[in-house]
Amino acid sequence: MEKPRQQRRPDVTALDLIGGREALTVDLHDPDPGWPGRYAEHRQRILEALSAADVEIEHIGSTSVPGLAAKPIIDIVVTVADITAEEDYLDDLLDAGYELRVREPGHRLVRTPARDVHVHLLERGDPAVDEYLLLRDHLRSDADDRDLYERTKRMLLSRRWDDMNDYADAKSEVILEIKARARAARGVTS
Structure with a gap:
C-alpha cells in the first residue's frame, strides 16, 4: 500500500551536488559477467526498500551492455510517481544504505558508500528514461556502435x-550520434 501523498509541490530549481565536485579516478574495466548479478542484488534491495511505492527499475549504462568495457559502476534507473514527493522514496533508500549525491530538477541520485552503484531516480514518464533505454538497447544489438562508444570512452579516460560529470558531458556528442542511428534503425524520426 502506497503512503499517503501530499499535494504535488514545485521541484527543486537548481543542482545540489552533495559533497561537491569529485575527481574521476576510475578506469574502464573489461566486461564483467558479474555485473548483471550486482544489478539484480541492488534491484531486489531497492524493491524491498520501496515496497510501499509503485516503481519501475532498469539496469542502464555501460555495465548493462554485454561485451562493453565500462567503469565498474552499476547504473540503475528507478521511476517514481512524483519526484517531488521525496518522502515516498528517499528516506527508504537512505535507510537501505544508499547516500544522497544529487538533487536537481526532475532527478535525484543516490549511491552506495563505495560509489559502485548509482541509482538515478526520475519521474514516471520522464523522456530521459526512454533515452537511457534507447541507448542501452541499441548498444546491445549494434557491435559497430558499441565499439565506437568504447573507443570514445577509452580516449576520454586517457585524460584527467x-x-x-565533466567526463559524462564529454561523451555527449557520440551518444547523440549513436541515438540518432538507433532512432533511424527503429524508423523513428524525432
Missing part, C-alpha cells in the same frame, strides 16, 4: 577529469 576534475569531475565525473
Whole structure:
C-alpha cells in the first residue's frame, strides 16, 4: 500500500551536488559477467526498500551492455510517481544504505558508500528514461556502435577529469550520434 501523498509541490530549481565536485579516478574495466548479478542484488534491495511505492527499475549504462568495457559502476534507473514527493522514496533508500549525491530538477541520485552503484531516480514518464533505454538497447544489438562508444570512452579516460560529470558531458556528442542511428534503425524520426 502506497503512503499517503501530499499535494504535488514545485521541484527543486537548481543542482545540489552533495559533497561537491569529485575527481574521476576510475578506469574502464573489461566486461564483467558479474555485473548483471550486482544489478539484480541492488534491484531486489531497492524493491524491498520501496515496497510501499509503485516503481519501475532498469539496469542502464555501460555495465548493462554485454561485451562493453565500462567503469565498474552499476547504473540503475528507478521511476517514481512524483519526484517531488521525496518522502515516498528517499528516506527508504537512505535507510537501505544508499547516500544522497544529487538533487536537481526532475532527478535525484543516490549511491552506495563505495560509489559502485548509482541509482538515478526520475519521474514516471520522464523522456530521459526512454533515452537511457534507447541507448542501452541499441548498444546491445549494434557491435559497430558499441565499439565506437568504447573507443570514445577509452580516449576520454586517457585524460584527467576534475569531475565525473565533466567526463559524462564529454561523451555527449557520440551518444547523440549513436541515438540518432538507433532512432533511424527503429524508423523513428524525432
